[in-house]
Amino acid sequence: MSRWKALPAELDPRARHLVVSLRRLKDHSGLSMRQLAAKTGYSTSSWERYLGGRSLPPKEAVEAVAAVAGEDPTRLLALWEVASAAWTGRRTSPAAATANDGAPTGAAPGPPARRRPPRGAVVAGVVAFVLVVASAALLVARAAGDDEGRARPPAVSQAAPAGVEVSPTATSYTCRVERADGQWFAGLSRTQDAILANGHAGAHVAEAQCLLRRAGFPPGDIDGIYGPRTERAVQRLQQREGLVVDGIVGPHTWGALRG
Incomplete structure (x- = not known):
């Protein structure tokens, strides 16, 4: 690798x-x-x-x-x-992107002119704004200790990638760590390849949190919420195992957690 x-x-x-x-x-x-x-x-x-x-x-x-x-x-x-x-x-603009990718750029661009923003850029900006607002609301709810008030972020039009579990309602989880067929399991998920990152939540996240604690990298509460403490614990595990230190749980990091 x-x-x-x-x-x-x-x-x-x-x-x-x-x-x-x-x-x-x-x-x-x-x-x-x-x-x-x-x-x-x-x-x-x-x-x-x-x-x-x-x-x-x-x-x-x-x-x-x-x-x-x-x-x-x-x-x-x-x-x-x-x-x-x-x-x-x-x-970048279409012309600049084409130049950066080594493809022919065509005619040189003319002088700057006022134009409407591309519709795609407007939609992307709205999606990004909604996600920022949703993340801020989640952080405020967690700071107030209102477990029942942790609302899931508003749905966006983009489809989530396969294997990604995004922001269900927070709950509490119990780790039941055991060894089976040479691998560690915590009784919450048996996934080997779900992709998890900061902002995700659910049973996959809780499983990773339990296994991080077992590996000696405590992520804080086993609450199924992938927050900054869980991300830092993942990065420390990745560093120890010689993996890419990106704070994202994928197949290689699952292998380290379950191995």
Whole structure:
């Protein structure tokens, strides 16, 4: 497995999901960065930006890497749709994006002119605003200790990626940790590949919290809410196990938790 650099701390968790999935697909393909560039038609420097979390890859690049790796692109494209909403304000104009990706840029742009914002940018901005408001409301409810007042964030039009459990009502969980078939289980979930990140909640999160505590990285209360303390515990586990330290629980981190 490649030793990837840590992703930028300011990168939105939804964008992290996409980048981490692309990194894993690249690792599983066995291709070098130069070979990946040759097979997909996107330059090596472009892939370094995409896989480093510095810019959002075009949808066509996501489809290309899935084709090269022999994977169904459906799940990756769902991740891309969610990540594109999180990348509001960082996306370049179509002409600049084409130039960055090494494709022909066409005629030079004319002088700046006032124009309406693209409809996609407006929709993405509204989605991002709704998510920020929902996150703030959740934090306020937790600070007040109102367990019954923890409301789930408003639904957005973007479909959640497969395997991601997003913000059900908070509850309390009991860890029943036991060893079975060479793996650790806490009696709340038997998943091996659910993707979890800051802001998620539910039984998968509680299972991870129980196993983090068993591994010596206490995440705080076993409340099924993936907050900052759980994220820090995951990062410490990843650092010890030599994994990508991104604070996201995916197949490799589940392997470390259950192993």
